[in-house]
Amino acid sequence: xxxxxxxxxxxxxxxxxxxxxxxxxxxxxxxxxxxxxxxxxxxxxxxxxxxxxxxxxxxxxxxxxxxxxxxxxxxxxxxxxxxxxxxxxxxxxxxxxxxxxxxxxxxxxxxxxxxxxxxxxxxxxxxxxxxxxxxxxxxxxxxxxxxxxxxxxxxxxxxxxxxxxxxxxxxxxxxxxxxxxxxxxxxxxxxxxxxxxxxxxxxxxxxxxxxxxxxxxxxxxxxxxxxxxxxxxxxxxxxxxxxxxxxxxxxxxxxxxxxxxxxxxxxxxxxxxxxxxxxxxxxx
Amino acid sequence: xxxxxxxxxxxxxxxxxxxxxxxxxxxxxxxxxxxxxxxxxxxxxxxxxxxxxxxxxxxxxxxxxxxxxxxxxxxxxxxxxxxxxxxxxxxxxxxxxxxxxxxxxxxxxxxxxxxxxxxxxxxxxxxxxxxxxxxxxxxxxxxxxxxxxxxxxxxxxxxxxxxxxxxxxxxxxxxxxxxxxxxxxxxxxxxxxxxxxxxxxxxxxxxxxxxxxxxxxxxxxxxxxxxxxxxxxxxxxxxxxxxxxxxxxxxxxxxxxxxxxxxxxxxxxxxxxxxxxxxxxxxxxxx
Numbered sequence: 001x002x003x004x005x006x007x008x009x010x011x012x013x014x015x016x017x018x019x020x021x022x023x024x025x026x027x028x029x030x031x032x033x034x035x036x037x038x039x040x041x042x043x044x045x046x047x048x049x050x051x052x053x054x055x056x057x058x059x060x061x062x063x064x065x066x067x068x069x070x071x072x073x074x075x076x077x078x079x080x081x082x083x084x085x086x087x088x089x090x091x092x093x094x095x096x097x098x099x100x101x102x103x104x105x106x107x108x109x110x111x112x113x114x115x116x117x118x119x120x121x122x123x124x125x126x127x128x129x130x131x132x133x134x135x136x137x138x139x140x141x142x143x144x145x146x147x148x149x150x151x152x153x154x155x156x157x158x159x160x161x162x163x164x165x166x167x168x169x170x171x172x173x174x175x176x177x178x179x180x181x182x183x184x185x186x187x188x189x190x191x192x193x194x195x196x197x198x199x200x201x202x203x204x205x206x207x208x209x210x211x212x213x214x215x216x217x218x219x220x221x222x223x224x225x226x227x228x229x230x231x232x233x234x235x236x237x238x239x240x241x242x243x244x245x246x247x248x249x250x251x252x253x254x255x256x257x258x259x260x261x262x263x264x265x266x267x268x269x270x271x272x273x274x275x276x277x278x279x280x281x282x283x284x
Numbered sequence: 285x286x287x288x289x290x291x292x293x294x295x296x297x298x299x300x301x302x303x304x305x306x307x308x309x310x311x312x313x314x315x316x317x318x319x320x321x322x323x324x325x326x327x328x329x330x331x332x333x334x335x336x337x338x339x340x341x342x343x344x345x346x347x348x349x350x351x352x353x354x355x356x357x358x359x360x361x362x363x364x365x366x367x368x369x370x371x372x373x374x375x376x377x378x379x380x381x382x383x384x385x386x387x388x389x390x391x392x393x394x395x396x397x398x399x400x401x402x403x404x405x406x407x408x409x410x411x412x413x414x415x416x417x418x419x420x421x422x423x424x425x426x427x428x429x430x431x432x433x434x435x436x437x438x439x440x441x442x443x444x445x446x447x448x449x450x451x452x453x454x455x456x457x458x459x460x461x462x463x464x465x466x467x468x469x470x471x472x473x474x475x476x477x478x479x480x481x482x483x484x485x486x487x488x489x490x491x492x493x494x495x496x497x498x499x500x501x502x503x504x505x506x507x508x509x510x511x512x513x514x515x516x517x518x519x520x521x522x523x524x525x526x527x528x529x530x531x532x533x534x535x536x537x538x539x540x541x542x543x544x545x546x547x548x549x550x551x552x553x554x555x556x557x558x559x560x561x562x563x564x565x566x567x568x569x570x571x
């Protein structure tokens with residue numbers, strides 16, 4: 001158990017930091033914003049790590065560094081046993097293919113003038129020398145896999161609902177057979193019933209392709225359902241990190257406790273307690 | 285007599301394919317000091333029905349209702365000028381996007397004083413004093429300095445506090461909150477909900493909470509109306525809705541909550557309807 005070599009680590013992040021330089025002005029010095037202040041974690045293949053925190057805590061910056069969109073200021077990024085050279089110009093397409101990202105807003109992340117078939121075919125056209133017919137077959141297969149149909153191949157993004165668009169974004173991310181998926185609030189723009197469908201789809205795909213997920217969310221009920229491990233971020237720092245059961249049963253940091261208390265409870269017991277408290281208050 | 289009573293409200297929009305019915309025969313009533321939650325997914329007509337009450341729909345919308353009474357007065361019969369006296373004073377509304385619903389060109393102090401000037405006719409000094417009092421009441425830090433701040437200088441939670449302050453400025457009898465916390469973080473959501481509920485309990489105003497979040501419903505409502513595709517699926521008090529939902533749609537919504545997951549997959553709403561996406565309104569809806 002304790003032998004580290006038997007654990008198949010997909011992603012390892014060591015003391016990663018990201019600073020942003022805020023431009024100064026006349027008589028105003030430059031400022032440095034420490035968005036991520038040294039975060040470390042290890043994630044096993046086929047597992048899900050959820051990163052929780054409020055807006056501005058650095059969770060999206062972390063996602064951008066893992067997916068090579070932003071270069072870390074310092075720290076190491078080890079993906080699939082290889083240390084990544086994140087300097088601009090040193091990234092190979094092979095490294096990029098291993099990691100894909102899905103964004104929060106499916107209305108903003110698809111090009112409105114590109115047909116769905118082209119959205120899915122583009123990564124293949126750039127990275128492989130498959131023929132157009134083969135690309136079309138692959139794209140159609142992927143559409144079926146994410147719960148859409150071949151008839152959607154020639155449609156534009158505006159013809160789809162939010163949930164369907166998120167399925168398309170997932171399909172696009174999977175086209176290059178990635179091993180690690182970073183999901184930046186993938187269901188927070190979706191309705192409850194659609195959210196359930198997309199979460200089920202993500203679980204199915206994880207089982208089928210043995211995918212590793214870094215799941216960013218602020219919704220604790222979703223996190224509790226999907227995560228194997230949970231990391232809570234607060235002002236650029238990881239204030240809590242552990243398995244789901246550890247974090248949910250025994251939150252150690254003050255901020256995690258506040259977060260749990262603030263989450264609305266939808267069980268019958270808490271409704272009863274609230275109504276009783278209200279009656280007592282109005283009687284007094 | 286209920287504070288607001290709507291019978292058989294229908295709202296239609298003209299589209300290229302004929303009239304689209306966004307709200308289909310919905311009846312809602314709210315009493316004084318009551319908290320009613322309207323729950324539904326996007327497209328369920330929950331916002332549109334309340335915008336119809338406020339008179340904020342574009343003229344292209346066709347609104348018909350058997351009755352639309354506020355304190356026994358017929359809102360439909362009001363002229364534009366009479367309606368504008370009512371809206372913003374006795375019926376106030378808070379919107380989903382706090383930063384978008386404030387005017388970026390004016391200070392928040394100007395925007396709250398405008399309400400006090402138009403509806404209450406207060407003088408300059410009184411206006412300022414009352415505005416600072418309201419900002420203090422909604423928990424804004426440094427209220428006197430905040431008067432001169434523009435919306436972009438404040439966070440989302442602070443903007444929502446300003447919106448609430450504007451909404452309660454004239455001591456409304458009915459407050460309509462349209463997804464007031466959807467754009468906010470969980471910790472801020474808690475603060476804003478606590479603030480709204482505290483104000484509601486102290487002033488005894490009626491409150492309509494429009495939301496898609498079952499957690500928010502559970503934490504705030506006395507009575508709940510569930511809407512789906514413009515129709516009312518179920519109406520019940522909050523405890524019986526969660527304990528013993530009657531409509532299939534409500535059951536499906538509750539089952540789709542991640543915290544109610546059984547096994548390793550979630551129950552989806554469509555799984556509940558067995559391939560029939562249009563559930564018939566159940567017996568509970570006519571109650």
